[in-house]
Amino acid sequence: MRAESGSEPHYVDERSGATYPIDDPRWCGDDGAPLTVSALPGITREQVDTGARSLWRYRAALPVRIDAPVSLGEGCTPLVEKSWGEDRILFKLEWFSPTGSFKDRGTSVMISLLAQRGVREVIEDSSGNGGASVSAYCAAAGIRARILTPATTSPAKVLQSRAYGAEVQLVPGDRGATAAEALRQSAHTYYASHNWHPFFLQGTKTLAYELWEDLSFTAPDAVVTVAGAGSTVLGCDLGFSELLTAGQIARRPRLLVAQPAHCAPLHAAFRAGTETPVPSLHAPTIAEGTAIREPVRFPEVLRAIRRSDGDMAAIPEDAIATAVRRLAAIGLYAEPTSATAAAAIEVFRARGAIRPGETTVVLLTGSGLKATPTMTELFAPEGDER
């Protein structure tokens, strides 16, 4: 569903076609479906604010004018070229970010909007990076944050959120129970959810604009990323779509998307040729950030991959562990979740989805410093007496 050319930006429920004013303080449709912002015209290179060393250099691409961005230096991350087997790969190091995870792009834009709208208190549900990111930007904005997290979450994982001053509420049951409790509480407290809020994706789309600028205002041929909820997939789809609309790039990069085989619901549906969940394995994975059974924007993620002529891969645990070690061995200390994308390079190469001589970007979304217990297991010296 595309908005009429020339119309003002508004929210769209792409499933029902319903539209809502963008000034509504809503984060979902009346029937509880996720929303996007109506199609935007994109920006040209002349509209990049080159004086800003953050994603706010692309603020002209946002649907709403933000007068006072809540910024902690997010964006403008390095793009580093490395050998990877026979290939030369460009690794986009998204852990160069305020809280150590790519989520800060989405959070900065989402919280900036909410601060501008006068929101004073929010809730978010997360078992890790999303909660830390929302907590950081709420601290910067002077907004009270409550982070809902499964009661089983280790204290170390919520330390960062607590440090930023967020109230952490432990919810009995699994990750789904936490999300359900957040939905319940959203009746009386604003739900600043990185999975739900349309402006989170508006922030994430700056990843596409930034790659375009990194590559001298061209698009890469392919972008490899890992999907849990799929926000990097959707962000890239949004940003590159706008750049196409604006006539700034010639074609959409292929979105090549990995999931851990232990939790690959999107991959299962992709392979089955559907847009709805099919039965698939759900087992613990070291790629914790992707252990999401029911992504909120399930069909939208699949549509984005297909429209880009992309592909998906399911990566076994041992291949993820190998990729973490292989990245560290060339100087890149990535958490297992993001290393899943690096593990997928060979799969996609073998299938011809990554091609020699083309420009391939692999997104590394989070720092290994955020996953110390798992990294400790992966790098324990042989015969260690721990």
Added chain:
Amino acid sequence: MRAESGSEPHYVDERSGATYPIDDPRWCGDDGAPLTVSALPGITREQVDTGARSLWRYRAALPVRIDAPVSLGEGCTPLVEKSWGEDRILFKLEWFSPTGSFKDRGTSVMISLLAQRGVREVIEDSSGNGGASVSAYCAAAGIRARILTPATTSPAKVLQSRAYGAEVQLVPGDRGATAAEALRQSAHTYYASHNWHPFFLQGTKTLAYELWEDLSFTAPDAVVTVAGAGSTVLGCDLGFSELLTAGQIARRPRLLVAQPAHCAPLHAAFRAGTETPVPSLHAPTIAEGTAIREPVRFPEVLRAIRRSDGDMAAIPEDAIATAVRRLAAIGLYAEPTSATAAAAIEVFRARGAIRPGETTVVLLTGSGLKATPTMTELFAPEGDER
């Protein structure tokens, strides 16, 4: 001791006046004193390679041409303005770096030189960030690294070095014993020491060039930093000195330098008006990265502070802890070592060393993600049953 104008860059032992060719594979003088590079002319804004998103945009300022930089995206860190009491402060967020610490600036340049010279194996001694940084760049360069660390160092602190593939050698005794063992081993293995190698400071000096560019090619009025060995002090002194020589800035920023009161040997000598150590307290501090009893470049650090019309402060433990919490409460998750600089703002403000209306930059050198055990103690919820 300044080199003759127009002479080729060479190494100088500023204590004895001895000089050595810069192509020597040495890291100290014949009598074991630390070396610097002879005074360089600096660069102009036209010489900044604006296409490089790393400190290598200032490569024209280096004394030796480096053909193939070993780069992992270091430098180009954010400069974020925040309210701090009555003041507006610019925080330079150096934890946006490959290993999470500012040390990557120095390491990138040092290891690039060593790789170019054909060095295949190095040693370094460190109990933390320095070792992780050298390990990362050695991994990227294909150089074998051995990190010497006190046997008492917690396994979590050496995890990152191990992950990058470095051999970690535990040395009985204190930090001094480890340094002594490294010196002993340097007879047969190249000593790539962040405290000793003159090119480490050549990398650190890019901090000054970057602040100059961040501030539209002007110098700040004051830079506040924490000193252990003092490499940020010496790096700023070097970079700003070169910018003065090149006529790019009008005056040297005042270097305002904090140490934890529990380990403040530089501060004690500064107050005593000497350049040599005087008796001072040595007790455990949460600012672990600064717990250095005998900085290698002791007189040089003091001279740099004095020549800038700078000042020093000794910060009590509780004030460091308060600064960590206060930074986190505005969205900045800094490790206690770097928060010591923030804690010093009020001291310097009260003394008139930080003045209203001037441009003050505070360096935050490392991420809180690097100090999880200490951060856990600082942010433990009240009544927590841990």
